[in-house]
Amino acid sequence: MDITALHAARDRIxxxxxSGQSLLLxxxxxxxxxxxxxxxxxxxxxxxxNPDTRRLAYDLMELMVQGGPAQPAWAEAMAQMxxxxxxx
Numbered sequence: 001m002d003i004t005a006l007h008a009a010r011d012r013i014x015x016x017x018x019s020g021q022s023l024l025l026x027x028x029x030x031x032x033x034x035x036x037x038x039x040x041x042x043x044x045x046x047x048x049x050n051p052d053t054r055r056l057a058y059d060l061m062e063l064m065v066q067g068g069p070a071q072p073a074w075a076e077a078m079a080q081m082x083x084x085x086x087x088x
Contacts (some may be wrong), residue, residue: 012056
């Protein structure tokens with residue numbers, strides 16, 4: 001399983017956790033991490049993403065379909081993104 005998209009998103013979020021694009025990605029990844037939540041993410045949010053971020057979002061959705069959230073690397077990256085967003 002190729003988790004390049006997840007690491008790219010983590011790197012963007014860590015580099016600038018307060019940017020709008022980072023926050024959009026973070027919200028998407030948090031949503032994709034909760035299967036019992038039905039992955040409820042407003043697809044209209046894709047319009048707020050620039051083309052590069054939107055491409056990354058599509059890759060993250062594909063990773064979710066392949067079972068990415070069940071992988072240890074997903075949980076590790078999520079913890080790193082949570083820390084970046086929290087300012088730690």
